[in-house]
C-alpha cells in the first residue's frame with residue numbers, strides 16, 4: 001500500500017486536509033442537530049458507495065491484469081442485469097432465450113422464493129462471465145501487443161455495439177428484477193431506509209472478501225504476477241491467456257452485480273432494467289480513478305468516498321439548487337475525483353508508474 | 358542436450374541481431390556464453406525460452422532443439438514444461454509479491470504438489486536467507502537476495518536445464534562468489550547450466566566449456582580452462598593485461614574488433 005505524505009507547502013494538500021476537517025465538523029454538527037436524517041443519509045451513502053465499489057472492482061480486476069480500461073463495463077452491466085431479469089422474471093435461460101425459450105429449471109424445483117431467486121441470479125452471473133470470456137477472446141486477445149490506446153478504443157466501440165444490441169434487438173424496457181427484498185424498507189424518525197441498501201452492502205462485502213482470497217490463491221498470485229511484470233510471468237510458464245480470461249470473466253460478473261443494484265435504491269428507484277443501467281458504470285468511473293486504477297483497496301475506498309460525497313451533497317445542498325442546478329449531485333463524483341487527483345495524481349492507492357515492457 | 362544451430366533472429370522485421378549462432382549445452386555440464394554488452398546474449402536466451410514474441414522478434418533461420426526435439430516457436434510455458442527455466446537479466450522478481458508467492462509462480466506449471474513441496478524445500482536449503490524472509494515483499498529485498506530469489510524461483514519447476522542471464526550483474530564481489538558457488542551446487546545436484554555472463558572470469562572459473570560471441574555469432578569457443586589460459590581472452594575479456602589489472606575500456610574492445618577484421 002502506498003503511503004500518503006502530507007506536505008503543507010503544497011496547496012492541493014491544504015485543500016484536501018481542510019475539506020476533511022470541514023467534513024468532520026459538519027458531520028458532528030449534523031449528527032447532533034438531526035440524528036435521524038444524518039444516520040439514514042449515512043446508510044444511503046454506504047449503499048451507493050457499495051454499488052460504486054462493486055463496479056470499480058470490476059474495472060480494477062480487468063485493468064490490473066490486462067492494463068485495459070474496459071469502457072464496455074457499462075453495457076456488460078446492463079446485459080448482466082438483463083440476464084438476471086430473463087432468469088427471474090421470464091423464468092427463461094438467457095442468451096438462448098433470445099431465440100428459443102428454454103425454461104429456467106430452478107423455478108420448477110420449488111422451494112423458498114428468495115432461494116430460487118438467488119440461485120437463478122448465480123446462473124445469470126455465469127452467463128455474464130461467459131459474455132466476458134467471449135469479449136476477451138474475440139476482441140481483446142487478438143490485440144495483445146497493440147498500443148493500449150487502441151484496445152481502449154475497441155472497448156469503447158464494444159460499448160456502443162452492445163448497448164445498441166440490447167436497446168434495439170432485445171428492446172429492454174423496464175424489465176423486472178423481482179428482488180426478494182422488495183421495494184420496501186423502514187423509517188428512522190423522518191428518514192427512510194430501503195432494504196436494498198443492505199443487500200448492496202452485503203454483496204459488496206462478499207465481493208471484496210472473495211477477491212481478497214482469490215488474490216492469495218495460485219491463480220490469483222499468477223494474476224498479480226502478470227500485473228507486475230508480464231514478460232517475467234510468461235517466463236515462469238504462467239498462461240497469460242488464462243489470466244486475461246479469468247480477469248474478464250470476473251470483471252463481467254462484477255459489472256452484472258453492479259447492473260443489478262443499478263436498478264435498486266439508492267441508485268435508482270425503478271427496480272427494473274432499462275437502458276439507463278449502462279450509464280451507472282460510468283458514474284463509478286470517478287471512484288475508480290480516485291482510488292487508483294490498479295488497486296483493490298482503492299476501488300473500495302474510492303467507491304465509498306464518491307458515494308458518500310454524492311449522497312451528502314444531494315441531501316444537504318438541496319436548498320441550493322437555485323445556483324447549483326438540480327442535477328448537481330451527479331457532478332459531485334467528478335469534483336471529488338479532481339480534488340483527489342490534485343493530491344495524488346495516480347489515485348489514492350494507485351502505483352505511481354506502470355512498469356510494463 | 359540443448360542445441361542452437363545457425364540461429365538467426367530479427368527484431369522488428371529488420372534488425373538482424375543473431376547471425377547464425379551455434380552453441381551446444383550437453384547434459385550435466387556448465388556452459389558459459391560470454392560476450393560484451395549488445396552481443397546478443399539475451400536475444401539467444403529469448404530464442405531458447407520462447408520470449409522473442411514479446412519483443413517483436415523472430416527466429417528467421419536455424420533451429421533450437423532440446424533432446425532432439427525442435428522447440429523454436431513454442432510457447433514459453435511449453436518450454437518450462439519441457440524442463441528449461443531461466444533467471445532473467447535484471448532479476449525481474451515480482452516486487453509486490455512475497456518471497457513465497459514469487460516461488461509459487463516459479464512452480465506454477467507443476468501440477469504435482471509433492472514435487473513443488475520438494476523443490477521448495479531444496480530452495481530453502483540452498484538459500485537460508487530466503488527462508489528467513491519468506492513472508493516479506495520481494496521489492497524490499499537487497500539486490501543479492503533478489504538474485505537468490507530469482508534463482509530459487511527458476512528452480513521451483515525442477516528444471517533439467519537452467520539458463521542464467523548475467524546473474525553477477527550489479528553485485529558485490531563477495532555476493533558474486535556466493536552466487537557462483539550456488540550455481541556449482543545446483544549443477545552437482547543434476548541440473549545442466551547455461552551461464553550467460555559479461556564477467557568472463559567468474560563464468561569460466563566454473564564452466565566446462567565456453568563460447569565467446571560478438572555481434573550475433575560465436576567468434577571463439579573451447580574448453581573453459583583453455584579459454585582462461587588464452588592470451589586474447591585474457592586481454593580482451595578478462596582485462597588482465599590492463600594497467601593495475603583494471604578492466605579494458607570499451608574503446609579497447611573496439612580496437613580489438615578492428616584488429617579481428619584485418620586478420621580475417
Ligand SMILES: Nc1ncnc2c1ncn2[C@@H]1O[C@H](COP(=O)(O)OP(=O)(O)O)[C@@H](O)[C@H]1O
Pocket residue numbers: 368369372374392393394395396397398399400401412413
Ligand atoms: N526488443 C528489441 N528490439 C530491437 N532491438 C533489440 C531488442 N532487444 C535487443 N535489441 C538489440 O539487439 C542487440 C543485442 O541485444 P542483447 O541480446 O540484449 O545483447 P546482450 O544481452 O548481449 O547485451 C543490441 O544491439 C540491441 O540493441
Ligand SMILES: [Mg+2]
Pocket residue numbers: 398399400446522
Ligand atoms: Mg543481456
